[in-house]
Amino acid sequence: MxxxxxxxxxxxxxxxxxxxxxxxxxxxxxxxxxxDTMTDMxxxxxxxxxxxxxxxxxxxxxxxxxxxxxxxxxxxLDFGNSFRDERPAIRKIAERLPATLLLNILxxxxxxxxxxxxxxxxxxxxxxxxxxxATIGVYIGFSIPAFWLALMLMILFGLKLGWLPLSGLHxxxxxxxxxxxxxxxxxxxxxxxxxxxxxxxxxxxTRYTRSSMIDxxxxxxxxxxxxxxxxxxxxxxxxxxxNALLPVIxxxxxxxxxxxxxxxxxxxxxxYPGMGRLGYDAIMARDYxxxxxxxxxxxxxxLAGNLIADMSYAIADPRITLK
Amino acid sequence: MMRFYMLRLLKQKSALxxxxxxxxxxxxxxCAQILSPCDPAQQHVxxxxxxxxxxxxxxxxDLGRDVLSRMLHGIRVSLGVGIxxxxxxxxxxxxxxxTAGYCGGLIDSxxxxxxxxxxxxxxxxxxxxxxxxxxxxxxxxxxxxGITSWPGLARLVRAEVLSLRERDYIxxxxxxxxxxxxxxxxHILPNVISPIIVAAxxxxxxxxxxxxxxxxxxxxxxxxVASWGQMLTTGKxxxxxxxxxxxxxxxxxxxxxxxxxxxGEGLRNALDPKQL
Numbered sequence: 341m342x343x344x345x346x347x348x349x350x351x352x353x354x355x356x357x358x359x360x361x362x363x364x365x366x367x368x369x370x371x372x373x374x375x376d377t378m379t380d381m382x383x384x385x386x387x388x389x390x391x392x393x394x395x396x397x398x399x400x401x402x403x404x405x406x407x408x409x410x411x412x413x414x415x416x417l418d419f420g421n422s423f424r425d426e427r428p429a430i431r432k433i434a435e436r437l438p439a440t441l442l443l444n445i446l447x448x449x450x451x452x453x454x455x456x457x458x459x460x461x462x463x464x465x466x467x468x469x470x471x472x473x474a475t476i477g478v479y480i481g482f483s484i485p486a487f488w489l490a491l492m493l494m495i496l497f498g499l500k501l502g503w504l505p506l507s508g509l510h511x512x513x514x515x516x517x518x519x520x521x522x523x524x525x526x527x528x529x530x531x532x533x534x535x536x537x538x539x540x541x542x543x544x545x546t547r548y549t550r551s552s553m554i555d556x557x558x559x560x561x562x563x564x565x566x567x568x569x570x571x572x573x574x575x576x577x578x579x580x581x582x583n584a585l586l587p588v589i590x591x592x593x594x595x596x597x598x599x600x601x602x603x604x605x606x607x608x609x610x611x612y613p614g615m616g617r618l619g620y621d622a623i624m625a626r627d628y629x630x631x632x633x634x635x636x637x638x639x640x641x642x643l644a645g646n647l648i649a650d651m652s653y654a655i656a657d658p659r660i661t662l663k
Numbered sequence: 664m665m666r667f668y669m670l671r672l673l674k675q676k677s678a679l680x681x682x683x684x685x686x687x688x689x690x691x692x693x694c695a696q697i698l699s700p701c702d703p704a705q706q707h708v709x710x711x712x713x714x715x716x717x718x719x720x721x722x723x724x725d726l727g728r729d730v731l732s733r734m735l736h737g738i739r740v741s742l743g744v745g746i747x748x749x750x751x752x753x754x755x756x757x758x759x760x761x762t763a764g765y766c767g768g769l770i771d772s773x774x775x776x777x778x779x780x781x782x783x784x785x786x787x788x789x790x791x792x793x794x795x796x797x798x799x800x801x802x803x804x805x806x807x808x809g810i811t812s813w814p815g816l817a818r819l820v821r822a823e824v825l826s827l828r829e830r831d832y833i834x835x836x837x838x839x840x841x842x843x844x845x846x847x848x849x850h851i852l853p854n855v856i857s858p859i860i861v862a863a864x865x866x867x868x869x870x871x872x873x874x875x876x877x878x879x880x881x882x883x884x885x886x887x888v889a890s891w892g893q894m895l896t897t898g899k900x901x902x903x904x905x906x907x908x909x910x911x912x913x914x915x916x917x918x919x920x921x922x923x924x925x926x927g928e929g930l931r932n933a934l935d936p937k938q939l
Contacts, residue, residue, distance in 0.1 A: 358780035366792055476677065479928075483868060483920035485875050488895060488913040495902055547928075604787050605876050619788060620880075623795045631792065639783040646783075 345651060352643060359643070360414065363635040364407050367628055414636065420629035422622075429633040432618060437637075440603065440614035446530065447537035448592075455542050456588070459549025460581060466554060474546070482543035487605040490536050494609075497532065505529050533610050537603065548591045553584040586657050593649020671933040678929020684922035692738035699732035704887045715907055722907040724897055733889035734911055740890040741919060744805050744874040745867035751809025752816060752870075753863050757852075759813070760820025765828060765847055775821065778814040786811050790873065791882070799882045808870045816862050823855040857934035861927055868923035875916045891916050 401409075413420065419429035458478070462471045498506040505528055556562065557580055565575045603616030611617070615634055622630035673679050691698060706726040713723040721730035763774040781789075789811045797803050827833060828851075836850050877883035878892030886893065891912040898909030 354776055355779050355783065358776060359783055362780055362784070366789070472677075479921055479924050480917065483872070483924050484917050485872055485879075485892075485895075485913065485920075487876060487879055488909070488916065491895075491899060491902065491909060492913070499903070604785070604791065605880065608880075620791065623791050626796075635784065635788060635792075638785060638788065639780075642783045642785075 341654075344654065348647065348650065352647060355643060356640070359639040360411055360636055361407065363632050363639070364410060366635075367632055368403060368406070410632075414633075419633035419636075422630050423627045424625055424630075429629040432630060433615065433633055433637055436613055436615050436618045439612065440607075440616065443530065443533055443537060443603065443612070443614060446534045447541065450534060450538040451541055451545055452592075454538065455545035456549050456585070458542075459546045460553050460576075460584070462546070462550045463553035463557065463584075464576070471550075478543040478546045481539040481541075484540060486536055486540045487609055489540070490532065490606045490609045493532050493536065504531055533603075533606065533612055536606060545588065545591060549584065549588055552587055553580065556580045556584040559583075586653065589649055589653045589656060593646045668933050672929050675929045675932060677925045678933070681922040681925030681929065684918060685926060688738050688742060688919060688922070691735055692742050695732075695735040695739060699729070699735050701729035701732045703728060703732040703736045703889050705729075714905070721911050722905065724894070724905075724908055725901060730894075730907060730911060733894060734891070734915060736889045737891045737894065737912065737915070738919075740801065740884050740888065741871045741874065741916070742867075744801070744808065744884075745870045745923070747805040748808035748812065748870040748874075749863050749866040751806065752813045752866055753859060755810065756813035756816030756862075757820055757855075757859060760817040761824055761847055761852065761855075763817065764821040764824025765843075765851065771821070774817070778817050781811075781814045782818075787873065787876070790877070794877060794882045799877075799885060801884050801888065804874055804877055804883050808873050812866060812869065816859070816866075819858050819862060820855055823858060824851055827851055827854055857930075861931045861934065864923055864927035864930055868920040868927070871916065871923070872920050 410420075417430050419433075421427060422429050422432060455478075458474050462474045465471050494506055497504040562575060562580055565579050566572075570579075603612070603614055604620050605616075606612075607614045607616035608620050615638060619631065619634040619638070621627075622634060673682075706728055707723070708726065710723055711725055715722045721734060724730055724733070759774050759778075763771040790807050793807050793811075794803060797807075833846065833850060836846055841850070874883055874890070875892030875895070878890045879895050881893070881896065883892055884890040894912040895909060898905070898912065901908055
């Protein structure tokens with residue numbers, strides 16, 4: 341087992357390198373250099389000053405030299421300073437990461453709580469009314485533009501009804517609140533983003549649980565369990581669900597990048613202080629160090645998530661032989 | 664055979680509904696010029712922000728343009744982007760998937776590691792980076808969505824090819840001395856076509872959703888061409904006083920994407936021998 345984990349871990353090294361290389365190349369091969377953005381607005385900048393800037397950031401060196409230098413620095417988690425406010429990119433990310441993780445963990449939890457029972461029930465009542473309604477419901481979530489849903493719900497609950505705050509993560513008077521008040525304030529700000537993120541991400545897991553459950557229910561050992569006269573409830577939860585949920589672990593791992601990255605537009609709409617909005621703002625401002633840092637860190641997180649999913653699957657399913 | 668699958672597809676009500684909606688949209692898109700009551704770019708500043716009424720069934724926008732006409736012309740953008748982007752996705756994904764699955768060895772490892780790497784990034788992030796640095800236009804959006812969305816398909820095709828490669832009929836074909844290209848395109852490709860069709864149909868929905876998001880951020884199709892995502896940007900500005908500017912384009916995107924997803928799911932069931 342440990343041998344397998346170790347090998348699996350070694351296999352991620354080329355992928356890690358690839359992630360950094362891809363981020364680097366995409367950023368450097370697209371037109372427009374950061375030295376241009378810093379000086380475009382200033383007509384007095386001479387060509388000399390531009391080349392000094394390029395020299396300062398090492399932009400005049402050949403690409404591979406730049407890449408190796410950059411790689412050497414990011415191993416030490418030094419992503420350079422933001423072009424906009426000269427603060428270290430890694431610090432800006434460290435500020436935003438908790439908010440994104442909070443949002444994603446909550447919505448992942450919500451997805452699990454809703455999608456699995458929904459999928460199981462849809463499988464049990466296959467082609468009945470419940471199945472149809474559930475199917476159409478999750479498909480609507482999958483098809484709806486998240487930013488539009490966000491807008492509509494903000495208008496409804498934020499403006500018309502006034503039940504929920506419109507944007508951000510804290511109220512202005514957050515610091516003056518007591519601890520329970522702080523929690524309540526945070527919860528009120530999180531309701532809409534978490535709901536939207538979960539609703540739009542429900543489809544994959546629900547459909548997968550449904551088809552996996554349908555497959556399992558056709559197996560001989562389920563018929564055997566019925567023949568033995570076991571109670572239906574025990575068969576469903578003990579024999580069927582356990583087996584049906586195994587592949588779900590993998591699907592869950594695969595849906596990670598969508599969850600982490602899905603927030604680019606709606607984090608912007610909600611003015612939610614997360615990675616998605618940081619990445620979006622940085623891209624728009626051509627803030628190279630921050631964009632590259634966000635890209636690398638989001639990709640690393642996804643890779644780690646997939647790795648954990650793979651390994652949990654290996655542990656959970658005794659039929660898998662680890663070589 | 665076609666007839667058999669067609670019947671299996673049409674037997675599913677949701678897939679049928681999806682198909683009808685898509686056909687209606689295609690019809691609406693083609694006849695947009697005839698069906699539109701007004702010129703979608705014609706401004707009547709006196710009649711700006713009119714609520715839905717006779718003459719302006721979906722109201723008018725901030726420049727007094729007829730929303731219904733703009734909606735109809737928006738179909739062209741959405742379907743156009745969806746179909747072209749998916750075309751690019753299918754070509755790249757299928758070719759790389761076939762190559763990786765059939766050749767195996769080092770080529771397979773290289774292609775699949777690359778797929779793993781790209782899949783680690785949220786697609787929208789990659790698209791944003793590329794688009795933000797290029798001139799935003801209809802063609803950029805089509806191209807960028809197409810070249811960022813193929814990795815999933817490549818993985819799917821490769822998995823299918825791997826299981827086909829060991830079949831007896833392929834061994835027999837090899838023994839007959841068929842060339843590699845003929846083997847891949849004539850004997851393997853037709854057998855992996857059904858997952859490709861399903862992935863392509865679902866992909867159109869995805870691409871339309873992405874396009875609307877990009878246009879909403881102002882990075883997609885540029886004015887005066889009407890696109891639903893970009894209409895939503897205007898809708899956001901006037902959301903307090905003009906609900907119709909946000910409601911109609913949003914619903915249009917939802918219904919279109921939903922139709923492609925339902926059709927895709929229906930195709931999956933119809934083409935899968937285990938189902939029904």
